[in-house]
Amino acid sequence: MYEKRIESMGYHLPPMPAPAARYLPAARTGNLIFISGQTPKVGDKLVYAGKLGQDLSAAEGYEASKICILRVLSALKAEVGDLDQVIRIVKLTGYVNSAPDFTKQSKVIDGASELLEVVFGEQGRHARVAVGTNALPGNAAVEIELIVEVRGE
Amino acid sequence: MYEKRIESMGYHLPPMPAPAARYLPAARTGNLIFISGQTPKVGDKLVYAGKLGQDLSAAEGYEASKICILRVLSALKAEVGDLDQVIRIVKLTGYVNSAPDFTKQSKVIDGASELLEVVFGEQGRHARVAVGTNALPGNAAVEIELIVEVRGE
Amino acid sequence: MYEKRIESMGYHLPPMPAPAARYLPAARTGNLIFISGQTPKVGDKLVYAGKLGQDLSAAEGYEASKICILRVLSALKAEVGDLDQVIRIVKLTGYVNSAPDFTKQSKVIDGASELLEVVFGEQGRHARVAVGTNALPGNAAVEIELIVEVRGE
Numbered sequence: 001m002y003e004k005r006i007e008s009m010g011y012h013l014p015p016m017p018a019p020a021a022r023y024l025p026a027a028r029t030g031n032l033i034f035i036s037g038q039t040p041k042v043g044d045k046l047v048y049a050g051k052l053g054q055d056l057s058a059a060e061g062y063e064a065s066k067i068c069i070l071r072v073l074s075a076l077k078a079e080v081g082d083l084d085q086v087i088r089i090v091k092l093t094g095y096v097n098s099a100p101d102f103t104k105q106s107k108v109i110d111g112a113s114e115l116l117e118v119v120f121g122e123q124g125r126h127a128r129v130a131v132g133t134n135a136l137p138g139n140a141a142v143e144i145e146l147i148v149e150v151r152g153e
Numbered sequence: 154m155y156e157k158r159i160e161s162m163g164y165h166l167p168p169m170p171a172p173a174a175r176y177l178p179a180a181r182t183g184n185l186i187f188i189s190g191q192t193p194k195v196g197d198k199l200v201y202a203g204k205l206g207q208d209l210s211a212a213e214g215y216e217a218s219k220i221c222i223l224r225v226l227s228a229l230k231a232e233v234g235d236l237d238q239v240i241r242i243v244k245l246t247g248y249v250n251s252a253p254d255f256t257k258q259s260k261v262i263d264g265a266s267e268l269l270e271v272v273f274g275e276q277g278r279h280a281r282v283a284v285g286t287n288a289l290p291g292n293a294a295v296e297i298e299l300i301v302e303v304r305g306e
Numbered sequence: 307m308y309e310k311r312i313e314s315m316g317y318h319l320p321p322m323p324a325p326a327a328r329y330l331p332a333a334r335t336g337n338l339i340f341i342s343g344q345t346p347k348v349g350d351k352l353v354y355a356g357k358l359g360q361d362l363s364a365a366e367g368y369e370a371s372k373i374c375i376l377r378v379l380s381a382l383k384a385e386v387g388d389l390d391q392v393i394r395i396v397k398l399t400g401y402v403n404s405a406p407d408f409t410k411q412s413k414v415i416d417g418a419s420e421l422l423e424v425v426f427g428e429q430g431r432h433a434r435v436a437v438g439t440n441a442l443p444g445n446a447a448v449e450i451e452l453i454v455e456v457r458g459e
Contacts, residue, residue, distance in 0.1 A: 021412045022419045023434035027396050029338065029455040032182065034397040037435035051406075053288075090180050091187040095437045098288040100204075105290045106174045113175045128176035129190035129298045131248045132288025135404040135438025137411045145435045149182040185335065206441075243333050244340040251441040253357075258443045266328045281329035282343035282451045284401045285441025302335040 002083040005119050006073070014042065016078040017071045025075035031087070033079055033148045037095070038071040039140035040064040048141040051134075053102025056141055061096060061108035068094075068144040069112035073119075080150050089116050089126040091147040097140060098132035105130040112144050155236040158272050159226070167195065169231040170224045178228035184240070186301045188228050190248070192293035193220040201294040205285075206255025209294055214249060214261035221247075221297040222265035226272075233303050242269050242279040244300040250293060251285035258283040265297050308389040311425050312379070320348065322384040323377045331381035337393070339385055339454045343401070344377040345446035346370040354447035357440075359408025362447055367402060367414035374400075374450040375418035379425075386456050395422050395432040397453040403446060404438035411436040418450050 006013060017025055017038060026035045040048040040063075048064035050056050056064070069092075077083050094109035096102070109130040116124040126146075136143050159166060170178055170191060179188045193201040193216075201217035203209050209217070222245075230236050247262035249255070262283040269277040279299075289296050312319060323331055323344060332341045346354040346369075354370035356362050362370070375398075383389050400415035402408070415436040422430040432452075442449050 019434075021416045021434075022423055022431075023398070024431050025433070027394070027431070027433040029394065029396045029453075030183075030336075034433040034453070036433040037437070088180070088182065090182045092176070093435070095435075096288075100287045100440075101292075102288050103290060103292045105288070110174045117175055125175075125177050125180070127178070127180040127187040127189040127298075128172075128174075129246070129248075129296070130290055131190070131286050131296060132290075133437050134253075134287040134406045134440040135402075135408050135411070137409060137436055137438075139409045143435070143437060145433075147182075147187070183336075241333070241335065243335045245329070249441075253440045254445075255441050256443060256445045258441070263328055270328055278328075278330050278333070280331070280333040280340040280342040280451075281325075282399070282401075282449070283443055284343070284439050284449060285443075287406075287440040300335075300340070 002119055011070055013074045013077060014071055016074050026079040031149050033076060033150055035072050035075050035146045037143045037145045038068045039143050040067040046138055046140055049139045050141055051097045051099050052108060053099035058104045058107045061141055062111035064141045065109050065111035065144060066115050068142050069115050072144055072146045076148055085150045087149040087151055088123045089120055090149055091127045093145050094130045095133045095143045097136045105132050108142060155272055164223055166227045166230060167224055169227050179232040184302050186229060186232055186303055188225050188299045190296045190298045191221045191224040192296050193217040199291055199293055202292045203294055204250045204252050205261060206252035211257045211260045214294055215264035217294045218262055218264035218297060219268050221295050222268050225297055225299045229301055238303045239273060240302040240304055241276045242273055243302055244280045246298045247283045248286045248296045250289045258285050261295060308425055317376055319380045319383060320377055322380050332385040337455050339382060339456055341378050341381050341452045343449040343451045344374045345449050346373040352444055352446055355445045356447055357403045357405050358414060359405035364410045364413045367447055368417035370447045371415050371417035371450060372421050374448050375421050378450055378452045382454055391456045393455040393457055394429045395426055396455055397433045399451045400436045401439045401449045403442045411438050414448060
């Protein structure tokens with residue numbers, strides 16, 4: 001159901017992101033899944049690089065954060081088999097590669113938060129932290145991590 | 154009991170913070186409450202803006218972090234009904250808007266940590282992360298998020 | 307077993323890190339331990355200070371992140387009594403003090419991730435977030451926090 005909704009929005013889940021290093025795309029403890037930070041890549045290619053407020057606009061950052069969250073959902077699906085196992089999205093943390101005077105991190109991370117709400121409805125509403133940072137891996141524009149509660153064990 | 158202690162300290166819980174965007178002030182999973190990042194606002198007005206070590210002193214940051222944590226506690230109360238549901242404060246993350254050579258993030262976040270300990274006693278002592286950042290939403294001086302364990306379900 | 311493996315690698319657990327301020331080295335909720343952010347200190351002395359890509363190389367950062375994670379494991383042992391209580395390492399967050407054009411945060415945090423995998427094997431593989439920041443407490447090069455699932459209660 002949830003994956004169909006993603007497709008009906010004109011998006012699709014990318015292949016499971018391969019970690020850039022020695023860690024897992026996601027880890028489970030009890031009913032919680034912790035999903036590793038994802039940057040706005042399509043396959044191996046970073047599609048939004050640079051700093052918001054310097055190299056990129058807030059509107060571009062908004063698009064970047066949607067790409068990040070689709071990769072997060074792909075990692076989640078790989079871990080639990082089917083997005084319909086989701087009970088609720090619990091907590092999103094968004095890091096925005098920012099010029100020192102860029103202050104619209106919330107607008108950027110809304111790209112991810114709004115997609116989650118459209119896909120998962122009430123179950124998609126979550127607690128959130130959005131912060132700036134002066135540097136991200138590979139010069140990614142945005143990095144997003146997620147905590148999700150899922151069924152069974 | 155806990156809210157009375159806050160008032161006996163000369164503080165009071167502000168109204169529940171309205172999220173600036175599409176997310177919740179707090180989200181529950183099992184006995185854990187994840188509270189969204191809060192900045193030093195009173196109502197809609199940011200009262201400490203700018204970077205520590207450039208626009209603001211560590212002492213001002215310390216005050217800012219107390220305002221953040223009162224908003225966090227307000228969001229927590231809105232989620233669980235009464236602060237006396239708290240079993241323990243688990244983990245605090247504090248982001249300090251910093252000039253590149255500012256290194257007293259711990260002193261800033263102590264404002265929040267010490268308030269939690271005075272209000273909740275032993276139950277208020279928590280794990281903590283304090284880091285700098287070059288930019289925060291709306292140019293807030295500090296942003297604080299919290300994980301809390303509560304009773305029942 | 308796990309602590310012996312650390313020693314067989316030529317490392318040893320340092321004494322439990324004393325928090326620099328009013329918080330705990332680690333906090334437990336259910337079967338989860340949240341361990342406070344640790345910087346690359348030996349005793350009270352910070353051994354890697356400065357910014358990656360300006361004052362320090364990625365290789366130095368890699369060493370710094372190993373020192374951080376040994377302190378994290380020391381805090382974990384103090385909380386649970388014995389590292390053999392570990393069921394799995396769940397989630398690592400690594401903050402790298404970075405020049406604005408430094409983009410190899412992943413390489414830096416690999417020092418910690420790889421040590422965890424060597425010590426704990428499959429149980430040591432974890433979800434991860436690696437980000438840059440323009441400033442850390444005391445000008446530390448790296449700060450690492452960890453979430454771990456442990457036995458019993």
